[in-house]
Amino acid sequence: MDYNKIFTDINAKLSSYKDDGAVASYIPELQRVLPNKFGVHLCSVEGMNYHFGDSEEKFSIQSIVKVLSLTMAFEIEEDELWKRVGVEPSGNPFNSLVQLEYDEGIPRNPFINAGAIVIADVLVSKLKNPREDFINFVRHLSGNNQIDYCDRIAQSEKSKGHRNAALCNLMKSFGNIENNIHEVIDFYFDLCSIEMTCSELARTFLFLANYGKDPVNGNQIISSSKSKRINAVMQLCGLYDEAGEFSFKVGLPGKSGVGGGIAVVHPGKYSMVVWSPRLNKKGNSNKGMRFLEEFTSYTASSIF
Numbered sequence: 001m002d003y004n005k006i007f008t009d010i011n012a013k014l015s016s017y018k019d020d021g022a023v024a025s026y027i028p029e030l031q032r033v034l035p036n037k038f039g040v041h042l043c044s045v046e047g048m049n050y051h052f053g054d055s056e057e058k059f060s061i062q063s064i065v066k067v068l069s070l071t072m073a074f075e076i077e078e079d080e081l082w083k084r085v086g087v088e089p090s091g092n093p094f095n096s097l098v099q100l101e102y103d104e105g106i107p108r109n110p111f112i113n114a115g116a117i118v119i120a121d122v123l124v125s126k127l128k129n130p131r132e133d134f135i136n137f138v139r140h141l142s143g144n145n146q147i148d149y150c151d152r153i154a155q156s157e158k159s160k161g162h163r164n165a166a167l168c169n170l171m172k173s174f175g176n177i178e179n180n181i182h183e184v185i186d187f188y189f190d191l192c193s194i195e196m197t198c199s200e201l202a203r204t205f206l207f208l209a210n211y212g213k214d215p216v217n218g219n220q221i222i223s224s225s226k227s228k229r230i231n232a233v234m235q236l237c238g239l240y241d242e243a244g245e246f247s248f249k250v251g252l253p254g255k256s257g258v259g260g261g262i263a264v265v266h267p268g269k270y271s272m273v274v275w276s277p278r279l280n281k282k283g284n285s286n287k288g289m290r291f292l293e294e295f296t297s298y299t300a301s302s303i304f
């Protein structure tokens with residue numbers, strides 16, 4: 001399929017689309033991003049690449065990293081992990097405190113902030129050098145040694161990260177955080193600060209489109225069973241309290257971030273990343289969702 005032409009066609013179709021979303025402002029550094037940026041990149045499992053727009057420009061991947069930290073923690077912890085974090089959609093905003101109190105410090109899933117903070121805690125407990133080991137893992141997945149954290153973004157988030165600190169403290173009070181809360185939360189902010197282009201991120205997600213195996217170099221990153229489970233959690237929880245809407249309109253496992261990126265996979269076919277920084281009220285990329293809806297309709301490639 002000529003995805004390049006399809007991207008161009010969809011972009012033309014959306015040319016009159018009025019994006020009333022706003023760039024994330026609660027992390028001061030993210031506010032500096034130009035709101036009208038738009039990029040898309042698709043990697044097919046057969047090794048083809050297709051792209052459009054600002055697909056080679058770095059952006060803050062933010063919560064999309066939660067899929068990669070889950071992948072690493074799942075390899076290390078297997079079954080124990082799921083005693084500390086659930087696999088149910090939250091139906092609540094990604095940084096909600098209310099539900100966590102109700103659920104006695106066990107986050108609904110690993111993709112809301114509380115769940116990702118538990119995953120960060122697991123990695124702090126199990127890795128010798130969490131910061132270094134994790135970025136090496138991401139470099140391995142992406143086949144790119146240049147991928148890195150952005151200290152500027154991490155520091156910016158740290159300066160305003162009171163709500164995440166509150167989530168971490170609340171879970172510590174319930175006994176669901178093992179390590180020093182400052183260490184865990186700083187690591188969590190570092191994870192969210194990683195920068196990638198659409199093409200680098202789509203490449204990184206390719207193993208989840210190919211049953212856990214990187215089709216480019218043949219590395220089995222995780223078992224097909226784990227890959228299936230991670231995709232299932234993405235399908236149900238990857239877009240927070242908009243996961244239902246995303247399933248309804250796009251029909252692919254996906255993960256969003258407040259940097260405006262959305263990564264999706266179609267098992268057996270492709271991984272794809274769209275980036276458009278203006279967010280809707282749920283913190284998901286407005287045009288990114290719209291574009292993906294058009295794309296899966298046009299190509300008849302929802303998984304359903």
Ligand SMILES: NC(=O)CC[C@H](N)C(=O)O
Nearest residue numbers: 062063094113192257258
């Ligand atoms: N949805 C997101 O991308 C949120 C990630 C962001 N770093 C936060 O913790 O608030």
